[in-house]
Amino acid sequence: MVGIIKSTRSDTVVEHLLKIDRRLRLKVKEITLDTIASMKLIAKRSFPNALQVIDRFMYKN
Numbered sequence: 001m002v003g004i005i006k007s008t009r010s011d012t013v014v015e016h017l018l019k020i021d022r023r024l025r026l027k028v029k030e031i032t033l034d035t036i037a038s039m040k041l042i043a044k045r046s047f048p049n050a051l052q053v054i055d056r057f058m059y060k061n
Contacts, residue, residue: 001020001024001028003016003017005017008036008038009038010038010041010042010045013038013042013046014041014042014045014046017042017045017046017047018045018046020046025046025047025048026047026048026049027049028047028049028050029049029050029051030050030051030052030053031043031047031050031051031052031053032053032054032055033052033053033054033055034054034055035054035056040052
């Protein structure tokens, strides 16, 4: 599942993700996210059964 939401505010992102049927969200087994604290909150609220995997890849310009 991939989603593009034009915001990084956790409450806004969660609001959009909660529109996905709960049964489908509960089937998500793993989420890859960065180290931003708000992403952990989004993952926990939206996909409570999923394992959170932190991606520590750093972008260099």
